[in-house]
Amino acid sequence: MSKIRVAVLTVSDTASKDASADRSGPAIKDIVLQNGCECAESQIVPDDEAQIRAAVREWAARRVADWIITTGGTGFGVRDRTPEAVRPLLEREAPGIVHLLLSSSLQKTPFAALARPVAGTVQDSLVVTLPGSVKAVKENLEALLQSGVVSHAIDLIRGGSGKDVHATLAASTLQAAESSPAPTHSHEHHHHHHHGHPSGHRVPVPRTALSHDPSAPVSARHRVSPYPLISLESALECIFRQVQPLDPREAPVTSALRGCVLAEDIHAPQDVPSTLTTNVDGYAVRSSDPPGTYKVLTPRTHALATPLPAGHVFRINTGAPLPAGTDAVLMVEDTRLADADADGEEREIEALAQVAQGENARRPGSDVRKGDLALEKGTVVHAHGGEIGTMAFVGRQKVLVHPMPVVAILSTGNELLDIQTPQEMDGDGWGGIWDTNRPSLQAALEGMGYKVLDLGIVPDDLDKHIAVLRRGLEEADLVLTTGGTSMGASDLLKPVIERHLQGTIHFGRVKIKPGKPTTFATAPVPGKRPVPIFALPGNPASALVTFHVFALPALRRLGGWPVARSQLPRVRLQGTMPLDPRVEFHRVTVVADSEGLKAYSTGGQRSSRVASLAGANALVILPATTDDGPRELRSGEMVEAILIGELQVQH
Template sequence: MADSKLKVAILVISDTASRHPSTDKAANALAETFAADGGDRWNDPTSVIVPDNVLEIQRQILSWTDTEDYFNLVITTGGTGFAVKDNTPEAVSPLIHRHAPGLVHGMLAASLAVTPFAMMSRPVAGTRGRSLIITLPGSPKGAKENLQAVIKLLPHACIQAAGADSRAIHAGGVQKLEKEADISHSPGATAEDKPLQHDHHHHHHHHDHGYGHVVPKPHTSPSDRPQSNDPNAGPTRRYRESPYPMLSVEDALKVIAEQTPDPIIIEAPVDISLVGSVIAEDVYAAEAVPAYRASIVDGYAVIASLPTADKPGSTKGKFPVASVSHAQAMSMPPPLKPGEIARITTGAPLPENANAVVMVEDTVLISTTPDGSEEAVVEILTGAIKPGENVREAGSDVSLGSKILQKGDLVTAVGGEIGLLASTGTRTVKVFKKPHIGVLSTGDELVKHDDPSPLHGGQIRDSNRPSLLSCLTAWGFPAVDLGIAKDTPAGHLEQSLRDALRGTPSTPGVDIIITTGGVSMGELDLLKPTIERQLGGTIHFGRVSMKPGKPTTFATVPFKPAVSSTDPTAQPERETRLIFSLPGNPASALVTLNLFVLPSLNKATGLGVSSGTQQGSVHQPRLGLPLVTATLTQAIPLDPKRTEYHRAIVMASKDGVLLASSTGLGGPGAGAGQRSSRVGSLAGANALLVLEPGKGVVEKGTRVQALLMGTVVPE
């Protein structure tokens, strides 16, 4: 047994994953851990998914343990918390022949080093027959972390459980066993001296089933990814170099597209709140437009016939005015008899039998009624009026049942889409729900931009929040002001983020949090560790090869909505919330908002759902800023290492050529130029020039790509 590979089975316990297997991420995370940290001692794991049901859990475990072809190790993931449906310990405990409290303590100790919420987990471990059974949390990070805490000891435990000669195994003493297991131990070593085996993520242990907790796709091994700066360790223990790999802008956009949840369909009333929404299903006309035959001029409804070679048209002559048809009439006018005409206004319905309208300019009043209030007889001066002339037929604008909008159409502020829906009697329409966004600034140095007090010390006015909020509002996305969070390791920053996610009784929690500041390498840059440790989030990237905006950070956070007041027994499914942590410098914040946040908002809102085009690319015009080509009016220096998103003004020349001018180049006598903290470079800028890294300058007259942030102005 000691010389052969050990067999391992993974049991995923989740109602959601049993219905939708693609939502499970824990099994893959554990399989990757065996491959990376298992020391080539394990076969490829077998995995099965079952719902939160005691009998099904027990039935599957017994099929792996109570057989001649037994598995050495059975691992469960999910259902170890305090939620009503967390039944894993109750299902597994009766199956255990001999409990293994040491393994339980080891996993809890590893988790407690990361978060006090480890105390909320109820793990079970022990042997049944010749198999070892261990229960892990449902969170991919939590399950992986717990497994890494004990994985090097598991081969020894499994071999003994299978019946190996214990005396022979222990003949060399504990040091020999530690060496064989590749475990180093120094007496008196502290947790600070020897970190536990885990990666830079952390988790909560309450009712995690893996859904909403997305496993990252690292480019490095766990040993190469130290934890980010510990806010409790002080400046002497902070990292001098970022532990996050540098991603290209293209790769960062792909990650954002992958992690942004698919849009949610809601039914919304047809009013101005629809502006900026995307139609979620084809819309068909409930009424024809117009609903009746209507006049397109002011004049007289007549019964016209076609003129012939020997007979003039029937409309020329003097006719009594039988009735009046107004556009605001509540009912149809009476039928028109031969030899009569009816006065009619633009948009009014034609009387029955009428088939044409004579313009008032082609008539003369002959007489009025005795009291002079109405026309009595009118002469029509032309006989050339043809049937159908000056008449708008029923349904000629929009026919009943015709498709008026299709899935993926954007409801613009111009008003055409809302007008079309309203004119056809459409009262509600299905659209993709707009994400609810919160904007938070971080930093002790910040004061509100409208604070009347004079600045002192190192204070600066918070320009980022009003700037980002105005931009989001212009895009048509609802956003709330989350204020300023202080740079404190525990308390204010964490509480601000949690409050934003939870919401209040009168304000719903946000789907996306946008923060500025706190993402660099300073001792008070606490956003990354707060997201990882306190919120149980996943940092998908922490650096991007771009200028400005290098420390841009993107994370997902698992969030379980509050239990419904109408059904307290119903367990809401865990959802995913997004956090964009943008740099604190004003130019960097606005550039990265346009470059990274807008494509995510577009996808979440349903833009591009019907186009079938690839999403998540900087060159995708529908997801994010539109891309154009412009000619430089001046030479611009290149950054040798990073792609620069150069603030510029794009103008249209008289001959239709797009010209691009920098809003500031820097250099001698030119001030700060495009420096990331230079707010002035944003004023008037309507585009970002995409300048690839290189030597020297890109010459005047060169055609470059430009991402349009606003309207092109005339030269």
Template sequence: MSSDGAKLKAAILVVSETASRDPSTDKCIPILKEVFGNLGGNQWDVSTTEIVPDSVITIQNTVRKWTDGESPINLIITSGGTGFATKDVTPEAITQLIDRHAPGLVHGMLTTSYAVTPFALMARPVAGVRKQTLILTLPGSPKGAKENLEAVLKLLPHACIQAAGAESRELHAGGVKKLEQQAGVSSASLPTGPKSHTKPEDRPQSNDPSAGVNRRYRSSPYPMLAVDDALKLISEQTPAPVVEKAPVNMKIGGSVLAEDVKAAESVPAFRASIVDGYAIKIPSSGKFEKGVYPVTIVSHAQAGEVKELKEGEIARITTGAPLPPGADAVVMVEDTVLKSQTDDGQEEKEIEILTDEIKANENVREVGSDVKEGDTILKKGEGVTVVGGEFGLLASVGTKEVSVYKRPVIGVLSTGDEIIPHDREGPLRLGEVRDTNRPTLITAARSHRFEVVDLGIASDKPGSLEQTLRDALRKCDVIITSGGVSMGELDLLKPTIERSLGGTIHFGRVNMKPGKPTTFATVPVKNNAGDYVNKVIFSLPGNPASAVVCFHLFVLPSLHQQAGITPVGLPKVKAVLDEDIRMDKGRPEYHRALVVTKSDGLLYASSTGGQRSSRIGSFKGANALLCMPKGEGMLKKGERVDALLMGKLGEVER
């Protein structure tokens, strides 16, 4: 507020050739007004706006109109014309008008934008005071203009009050802390990005790739979590489902409804016959007489006009066809006899009806007898399948669009300079490994109907890996990597996530076999609206069996949660061991197995063989993971264990 308690006056000037010709194309004015409303603390009156072309004279004349009169505007925000294009002249126009420059505001805006994209340095912002008015130039993109204004808005009332002639000594009484309190800012709350709430010494951190060999960890700094604790962290940190509108077409299969769906139309929408036969009109006496009647109408189950049925007439009608207006009931064809036909022999002319027991509404499906308009046909949280009838139900009542939970887009990445595409021609050179994890994980994610982006193979170089992940975070909601999560100096995923991307590693080791080095992290990323959202990264071990086990155990529940699918993860059943299976004495084990049903109705499990983490062959024929406890010796044949089903049950033994 100004010193007298009145609101400060702000004006927005958009500089754009396109918007000056068609103001409806401008997106900046409403977004900037929204920023004033959200962050302005009810201190601003933003009632003056104008759109002008890229013309120095026009820009200057508009600004002078607002600054040089008897009641000058306190703050002018311009948007557009600050780039390097030849027509971008806003900085030149404003610089010629400014009496005193304000480079600190320019620096603050650039610093904030640079944290989002290096291309922020391609803008040419100007800030300063003309007479008693503060002027700031912002980029022309709505996103960039919003970021720049958010960076400095809370500071501007103080600047505008000073520029209007207030006494500085009085304004500054109480020092900087008082000014920060009045503005609602502090050194800890300036918009420089997300902030951590713990000290580095109080949390584990990954290796520093730039540190010398004597400063590398000799053992993991991350505590070994139980599987249940890891799953709980994943549930807590997985972003909430995003709601979007989706057209009702075949692509909607697999989606989960975010809102109840009400029928837009009744089904059936007309009175329809449930048999092949003849529609009749019951006389006013209330009693239908058997006998011979002329066939005057033919009604098929197809669109078209049907004329009114009169007393003493009948209409030939097929199953599902609409009853003609005036019809009361339908006589089954079995209760009739053909008496005569038309001269050309193409149609029935007269029919004898053999019964007089016909009652009103007999063999008729009434309007809305299946679904009435306005009825709730599907509830929030229900899935839409193309085989279970939900899609057909939506289509039958004319639903054009529904609210669903957006299914996350998944990116799959392999890491390591030793990794080569699995289909590369020629023999392997010493140290090379074919990339089996990436195609396997892509296939696994797609089998659950998620959209997957193939991110390829990333190099074991810090800058290369960082850029690959940054690019992936722009287009993916979840990133799955494999490899690079152990303790070697080339295992860079944890350091890159933590030190370069500003992410949080929620766990880096799990007490299980296989998959101990599994890592789960979230990274803050700005969305298109300029707000920070968390993206999820699962860094799975490089050993093939470990990667597949951990996808099913950890990644799938997170994907389900983001897609609104419940219950999350693989279904759990009880299975009877069909053979003795050795336990691991050090860690609980997720043992690859084949589960089948037998004639007694129980599920039986047998091992698929050797279980070492690199043995992808143990997945051949596997449809389940047995949740084996740690311990000495064997679990005996006939004992029951929990099993997580990855696929269809085996055939029933006879």
């Protein structure tokens, strides 16, 4: 692996005024150089959130460093704001690195419990925040460098496989096994390498063609799923590792931007207002003009660039620029009509008051100065109009954004009927079932602003599956299917993805309720990056729940949302809820009142019972049972929730 490029940011009010006071920054440079790294850049900033964030963002955007290290501002001091500055930038957080830093420091001093480090990736850079003391910096870097954690992480961020680290580990394990004495008891010894992933869970490694061969007879199908049953945390981690934002494009500043994410900082190209303007309806005057009678000029009779002649006022409306030679505005309420022509047009007015210089006027740049940051990169352009209004306000006509992804949806199964175009089914009188999933998913997607490509209902036919999925991969940014993910002989999605589309199944089962057979894959497409595929269960409630849990975060990531934006609110249960051996997403109605957010169950939670979603606006996340844990959550307990609709307000 090529040399690791390091950028060092010292955060200190004192050192920003006197660089000689910086002790930890030079110590970091010495240590990384001794460990074969290259120090690409360094900078000192005060304990100011905006300046810290700007420095890290700028380095990551310019890709000057593989590893950005900050030092200082991670404690509980009044001015310690480094974690708050860096955390919003993180696209993929690294809690395992944070745990390593804290555990290594706690071995030295209990006061390490007061440290607040954060770590993760910003674009293609690993960012780690260290304390400000030289002693703590040395201890933390020793833990990161000698263990090989940083080099392994950067290899993976660069797109490597980490095979060198695996080879070293394998060799050391073999050497240890060969040199160790034979076991004296019959129990096997197992070594598990978790690569530093948090919570001890193991992220699944994609394997090819685990699915059954659809050309083989039914008797040859799998009786046990070949796909490992993984945790919710592993599944989400896998999705965020595989799904990256769509390439930015330039777009005009119109209402069509709603839902897009800014791919650049928006700076004001000019002062706003650009000249002295009025903030009331009235008359532009010289502040030296006393009360009296004045002739009235208007934009029709006087050019703004021409100085206002003596004995005149200039009629002006709110927001308009003042003409040359004037420095204040007299309100309409402080005047009286003195003379008008036959058409009612004002000729003269009487000024009843004298105004001070600058009164009722806005100075150039008083709202925004040229070069000011108006909106940050990563800002979501919401439908309420504030972001679009801000861009228009500062005079931006075009802007660089991550576009909202196009979603292809389809349902699978011979038994399905389209509610709008039902066709009589062959058979013994059984009429089939209505396709619930496509209409509900299309409503959810279009309500969020996504463009939907409806590929219809696909029968249980291999060739038709291949043709429809290929169209979806070519024309959309994400493919969403329902049905065909379980163990039936006619369940074709996994075989088609693996055997005919050269795709990779990243996971095929998740330990959640509902939604166990949820499948996530990617498939290569000529001329574009691999396209994500979410094959959701066919049961209506399961399909909608897993859409919100898995597909929606992937869509947001494709659209440029930072991973760190996936935050879950907490709600208070209004009734006892039993727990299951699997993590359960229980459909609820969340109501906001003076006491906070309250969650009411919508009743029976069968995966086929779509009625339980009719009144639901959230999914509460119920933890899995443990051997020594509770079997239910009681009314009044707080749990995390995924909001899937508007909050209800209770008065």
